[in-house]
Amino acid sequence: MSVERARLRGLPAVDSLLTDGAASKLIQQHSRDLVVVALRAELDSARQAILAGQEVDMAPTAILQRAGEDLLRQQQPSLCPVINATGVIIHTNLGRAPLSDTAIAAMRAASIGYSTLEFDLQSGERGSRLVHAADMLRDLVGAEAALVVNNNASALVLILSALAVDKEVVISRGQLVEIGGGFRIPAIMQQGGAHLVEVGATNRTRIDDFADALNEHTAMLLRVHSSNFKQIGFVQQPALPELVSLAHERGLLAVDDLGSGTLIDTAQFGLDHEPTIQESLAAGVDLVCFSGDKLLGGPQAGIILGRAETVAQLKAHPLARALRVDKLIYAALLATLEHYRRGEALARIPVWQMISRPLDDIADTVQRWAKVSGGNAIKGESTVGGGSLPGATLPTWLLALDSANPETLKAALRRADPPIIARIAGGRVLLDPRTVLAGQESALLQTLPQLTQRTTQP
Ligand SMILES: *Cc1c(COP(=O)(O)O)cnc(C)c1O
Numbered sequence: 052m053s054v055e056r057a058r059l060r061g062l063p064a065v066d067s068l069l070t071d072g073a074a075s076k077l078i079q080q081h082s083r084d085l086v087v088v089a090l091r092a093e094l095d096s097a098r099q100a101i102l103a104g105q106e107v108d109m110a111p112t113a114i115l116q117r118a119g120e121d122l123l124r125q126q127q128p129s130l131c132p133v134i135n136a137t138g139v140i141i142h143t144n145l146g147r148a149p150l151s152d153t154a155i156a157a158m159r160a161a162s163i164g165y166s167t168l169e170f171d172l173q174s175g176e177r178g179s180r181l182v183h184a185a186d187m188l189r190d191l192v193g194a195e196a197a198l199v200v201n202n203n204a205s206a207l208v209l210i211l212s213a214l215a216v217d218k219e220v221v222i223s224r225g226q227l228v229e230i231g232g233g234f235r236i237p238a239i240m241q242q243g244g245a246h247l248v249e250v251g252a253t254n255r256t257r258i259d260d261f262a263d264a265l266n267e268h269t270a271m272l273l274r275v276h277s278s279n280f281k282q283i284g285f286v287q288q289p290a291l292p293e294l295v296s297l298a299h300e301r302g303l304l305a306v307d308d309l310g311s312g313t314l315i316d317t318a319q320f321g322l323d324h325e326p327t328i329q330e331s332l333a334a335g336v337d338l339v340c341f342s343g344d345k346l347l348g349g350p351q352a353g354i355i356l357g358r359a360e361t362v363a364q365l366k367a368h369p370l371a372r373a374l375r376v377d378k379l380i381y382a383a384l385l386a387t388l389e390h391y392r393r394g395e396a397l398a399r400i401p402v403w404q405m406i407s408r409p410l411d412d413i414a415d416t417v418q419r420w421a422k423v424s425g426g427n428a429i430k431g432e433s434t435v436g437g438g439s440l441p442g443a444t445l446p447t448w449l450l451a452l453d454s455a456n457p458e459t460l461k462a463a464l465r466r467a468d469p470p471i472i473a474r475i476a477g478g479r480v481l482l483d484p485r486t487v488l489a490g491q492e493s494a495l496l497q498t499l500p501q502l503t504q505r506t507t508q509p
Pocket of ligand 1: 202203204205230275276277278279308309310311341342343352353437438439
């Protein structure tokens with residue numbers, strides 16, 4: 052015990068540490084208050100360690116160095132850019148769709164100062180933020196009306212709350228999806244105050260199953276895109292126009308949760324055909340909703356399109372105010388939609404640039420990476436992700452890095468600045484250039500040789 056007491060007495064005091072030259076440097080970089088807090092924390096943990104009988108370096112320089120490292124760590128925001136080398140284009144954990152340069156510039160412009168968010172320049176009177184995207188979406192896809200909310204989950208909650216509270220909503224058993232992160236369609240229905248009526252079997256639902264379930268409590272027939280899984284084999288779902296006719300014959304609403312939603316046909320890239328927004332509207336649905344940051348390639352948002360009177364009911368609901376989006380989102384969304392209006396989506400929206408990127412171009416990139424870092428170019432597959440096109444892949448080229456311990460290499464890549472997110476398959480660390488943005492390549496090429504113990508010198 053007395054040994055520990057003696058060691059405790061050997062710890063320097065905060066005041067004396069503050070007179071050290073290293074401390075003044077830290078104070079310049081951070082602030083005196085932050086340095087004092089960091090030193091106290093350092094001394095505290097040293098005390099604990101001593102009492103636990105552990106070895107601690109109590110030299111002032113060591114304590115100051117540890118405090119400096121802590122301060123640097125604290126300065127790192129937990130949300131920081133990463134290099135996505137996974138080949139999953141719409142990676143929900145990595146922030147889904149990267150924005151186009153124009154969308155970023157529009158967000159910047161809207162954030163610097165004031166804007167016409169709710170101001171009508173013609174009349175000089177108060178305007179509505181709801182007009183911005185609505186005009187554009189009407190022109191683009193011919194929807195009567197549009198409403199933008201926080202995300203597609205909130206779009207569903209709003210639709211159910213405004214149109215189906217205490218009423219029945221009929222949905223196929225094959226579409227009671229869990230989208231991810233525990234987000235399940237039945238839970239959303241409950242939240243929206245609607246009663247879920249499941250019809251059909253897991254693999255097969257016929258239009259008659261819907262017809263048989265209708266009664267005076269029914270408000271809506273809902274189709275939900277199966278998103279992140281695919282049923283194959285003995286499967287059946289009624290076509291959307293059939294569902295719409297049934298709903299309208301009975302005076303009910305037909306609503307389509309498209310999930311990702313796309314304006315561009317994915318089949319032209321050798322992928323499956325992802326149902327398009329235009330197809331839903333052509334089928335005559337009352338409402339279709341989808342995410343802004345999946346295949347649309349814009350900011351996080353839930354976009355609702357449909358009949359004017361139905362959208363008006365949504366706008367009038369108090370939740371519409373609670374779920375409204377901010378000016379930065381409108382700015383980015385409008386700029387993204389403008390790419391579609393100009394017919395330049397494939398060339399300008401990152402998600403579409405990645406999907407349509409020529410294989411030769413990817414092969415060249417991998418060769419370039421392999422020269423710098425070692426490793427081999429191998430054939431592989433990229434995926435679209437984001438709850439669209441489940442199971443569909445795009446052929447790609449990968450940089451395969453051999454390592455005695457691939458998990459260690461993968462973790463080291465994650466610790467790089469900026470962090471590089473890779474995957475492991477067949478005992479090798481794999482990097483897919485398809486999802487690495489052009490502006491990130493030089494940072495990647497600086498990190499790789501250091502970690503693979505190669506240099507750029509021959
Ligand atoms: C992704 C998805 C959602 C949720 O969309 P968010 O924009 O993430 O809220 C809802 N329904 C389907 C079918 C989806 O694929």
